[in-house]
Amino acid sequence: MSGTVHPEVTWAQRSSDSDPERNYLYVNLKTADVPKADAKLSITANNVSFTGPSRKGVTYSVSLDLFGEIDPENSKSNHTDREVELVLRKKELKLEYWPRLLKENKKVHFLKTDFDKWVDEDEQDEATEDDYANNFGGMGGGGEEGGLSNIDFSKLGGMGGAGGMPDLSALAGGMPGGMGGAGDDEGEDDDEDLPELEEADQKSSKIQEVS
8 A cells, every 4th residue: 555645633622711721722643653753744823734654655644724823832742653642722812612623614534523532612621630731641752641641441452341441340349358359269169168078977977876
C-alpha cells in the first residue's frame, strides 16, 4: 500500500471566558507508524498541518483551516507511534463552544468527534481538574498523569470480564479481611477429608468388637 492519504482526525473542546487553560481544543491525528523525525507539523493561528511518511509506505497529509484563532505559543503537541496529540489554546476567551472545528461548513469524511474526551458545553464545569489541558500528559517529553488519561481501556484486551475489565467479584467474594480465596479452598479440602476420617472410625469400632 502506498500513496498520500488523509489521517483520521478526532477532536473535542472545552471553553472558558476567564481561564485560558480551560479554553482549548483536543485534536488527534491518527498517523500510525510515522517516525517523529520524519514528520512535519505546523501550527499557526488559523491552521494546523501535518505531513509524514509511515513505515508501511503511506504518507499522511492534512491541512486544517480552523474555525477561529488559536494561540500557537501556548498550544502543545505529543507525537507517539499511533498518533499526534494536540492541545490547541483558543485565542478568544468565550463560554460558547466553537460550532465546528473547521472554518468551512461542510462534512469532512476523515474528521470525527472524539466522544471519549467530549463534554457537553453545559456540563464542562463538572469535569475534574485533571481533565484540563494543563495536565495533558506526554507533552514535550511525556508525563505519567496525562498519559493515563488518554488510554482507551475498552481496547485493552486479555483482562477478562465485560468491557475488558477484570472480574473483581472473583477476588472479593467470600473473602473476610480481603484474604479469601485460599481459605475457601482449604475449607473444601477439609470436607473431602471427612469421609476418610469416618472410614477410619468404622474400622476402629470393628477391631474393638473382635477383641
